[in-house]
Amino acid sequence: MSSISIQLINLFAAFLLLLAFAMLVQRRIINLVHMYALQGLTVVAATSVVAYVTNQEHLYYTAAITLVLKVFFIPWILHRLIKRLNVRWEIETLINIPSTMLVGIVVVVFAFNLALPVSKLSSSVSPGTLGIALACFLLSFMMMITRSKAIPQVISFLSMENALVFAATSATYGMPMVVELGIALDVLVGVFILGLFMFQISEQFESLDISHLESLKEE
16 A cells, blocks of 8 residues: 555544544534434545555445445434434433543553454554544444443444444455344344334333433343
């Protein structure tokens, strides 16, 4: 890969990490959806750069699937869910924002140290890319476990999948098309199932706080 392409991928990786931190501390649900769409667009741009440099046509299909599914279709579904469920609240976190940021920094350092040996063994990975992808994955997982509402948890799960796609694209130049189509279908089906799940929670408890599900254990 040329130095310009490596710099572009590193730039997209840094922007992806910045978005992961922004999503971690974001308190407005609608902004979280927009950041998820922007995250998907970043993955599309990085995948397109890798496809152009390596002349691998299947990566263009990966970029197209990501663009349609994660930049347009899934955010549109999430907007519809927010409108139908009449969600107007701010995102509630289990720990405060400063503590979340500190833990997030520790997670990023851990991710870089964990990915460093693997990055050294692979000639196809630009410096720090795999570590950033792992950090984004762990930050998204952290966002999932520190949110008490269903919709932010769904977005966190989708953001984790974005990090995995970015890691696969930048580290191994993509996955077989059959695997990518299978993952895309699984994500799409998962979004529909989680949407129905949120409707059921809203109708049963008149709230999207998943802590209400604990009351079912007592029945």
